[in-house]
Amino acid sequence: MRAIILAAGKGSRLNGTAGDLPKCLVRVGEMTLIERQIDSLRWSLIDEIVVVVGFGADSVRLACGPDVEYIENPIYFCTNSLYSLWLARHRLREGFIVMNSDVLFHPQLLTDLLTAAYEDALLVAYNDETTALGDEEMKVKVRGGRVVDISKEMNPAEADGENVGIVKFGAAGANLLIKKMEALVAEGNYRAWAPRAFREFAQERALHAIGTRGFPWIEIDFPEDYERAVNEILPKIKTDESVDGARALAAVTSEPV
Secondary structure (H helix, E strand, C coil): CEEEEEECCCCHHHCCCCCCCCHHHCEECCEEHHHHHHHHHHHCCCCCEEEEEECEHHHHHHHHCCCCEEEECCCHHHCCHHHHHHHCHHHCCCCEEEEECCEEECHHHHHHHHHCCCCCEEEEEECCCCCCCCCCCCEEEEECCEEEEEECCCCHHHCCEEEEEEEEECHHHHHHHHHHHHHHHHCCCCCCCCHHHHHHHHCCCCCEEEECCCCCEEECCCHHHHHHHHHHHHHHHHCCHHHHHHHHHHHHHCCCC
16 A cells, blocks of 8 residues: 655744744654654555655655655645645555644554555544544544544534544545545635545545544644644653564564564
8 A cells, every 4th residue: 555645734833843844844752753654654564655745845855765756746835735635646546545744643543544444444533531622623523433524614512533634545435535636626625625525535435434542643733732742642652562562573583573
């Protein structure tokens, strides 16, 4: 399966946390955010990785290296993630996983999504007693284990959880999604988020919801998100013995585990 990382945006809401670089290049521990994503993908045996770049494209290329394919969004400043994903449509037809470049996540979330029995599935952080969804969160409504609506405009009281920003599609689903994106772009929806197409998709074909099971993750949009990512989420990920132990074993044996 191929992976698409959407990394064309500037991340201006970080208010200088990333300096003059795209927010996917903020450092979280010893690596940048996008390097962590690529590392997790490769540990999941996904070697075909496509990064959609825009703002700071040369810096992203330098960080990700030559073993990644790049697609450039030349009008990143007046488009959004739907348009960036649509630009990669010729690389999607055999099935793919797509993720936003501003998400720090526990590797088990990626494993859970990839190993789920469903061809088309989306990671959802279900509400709990600590959940406080607002205007910023991409909210998800789930019925019978399937996504029936997804948008930022949804009434939080109607939402079952939040979109993590990592989704997979099999070949049949990918081709349907391309048709949905083609129609939306043809209608001029350049500033729409990619989940707009996921919602259109879910009205015609099942898009299954995969819960996060409490594994830590965070979308980094604001300086306070970055502080939480560094001081709270990353330590939880790094101290998980199931992750560190597996990687330590791989380092000793030089074999994947």
